[in-house]
Amino acid sequence: MVPPFADNLTRFVIERAAVRGAVVSLDDAYRDILACHAYPAGLQRLLGETLAAVCLLANALKFNGSLILQLHGDGILRLLVVECDAALSLRATAQWDGVIGDDAQLADLAGAAGGGRMVLTLDPKDGGPLYQGVVALEGGSVGALFEHYLAKSEQIESRLWLKAGDGRARGLLLQKMPDAMESDAATWQRAAAAPSAAPAAFEAADAHALLTALFPGDDVRAFGARTPRFGCSCSSQRVAGALRLLGSAEVEAILAERGTVGVDCEFCNRRYDFDPGEARAIFAASAPVH
Secondary structure (H helix, E strand, O other): OOOOOOOOEEEEEEOOOOOOEEEEEEEEHHHHHHHHOOOHHHHHHHHHHHHHHHHHHHOOOOEEEEEEEEOOOOOHHHHHHEEEEEOOEEEEEEEEEEEEEEOOOHHHHHHOOOOOOOEEEEEOOOOOOOOEEEOOOOOOOHHHHHHHHHHHHOOOEEEEEEEOOOOEEEEEEEEEEOOOHHHHHHHHHHHHHHHHHHHHHHHOOOOOHHHHHHHHOEEEEOOEEEOOOOOOOOOHHHHHHHHHOHHHHHHHHHHHHHHEEEEEEOOOOOEEEHHHHHHHHHHHHOOOOH
């Protein structure tokens, strides 16, 4: 039985052609992330498109770690962060200042041309080297921005289609492999044109039906589906570590003013409160023993 196309990521290849891709649908995962903050409708859509794009890229991670995207703008949208780990656990947050229209595009929100940037970080959790790629916020849409990044950083010709709204975010990533032959050119051109020619395919009930609708004349081989989900990695231990970095003197000043130290997770909006005894115990535990 083919799994339904909900919280589903499916990789595929077009046989006998150097063309690969993946399709994703974020449903509960997307809605759970939106429930953490009161995002305006236009930002909800932009966030959904970015979540789908980051999930499609993170699917290729070969290590135990995370792919972290940061969009920095000098317009209404100040910051957008999406993190997806190798298990396709997603979280996100955004900061903005001003009114965001329902139909706003990335170019409308990021500010003046050249005034923003996208930073993609590969963060291994097993001690490997951290990698960062930075590109200017070029292109009017999230899809165009990611296509620009992939062409510049990985030299892989890519096409990305993204759609978000009504509690669902869907995306398709299509890539022409570096070892593509001249004979693959026709397949690539046909495949790259299909999503724009058949937008209704993105309403398919499952990934296989979507791929059949998009590429009816090609031999498409799909691989086993994966399940993206919302997951925040915040914890009392991590917040305690942040307070330790803040310093005992600063924490004591907060205790004197408020009676407790409270921290809200910027991703899931969970509140962590430490009473005076709990806060001071953080520093007692890390004090050197003489």
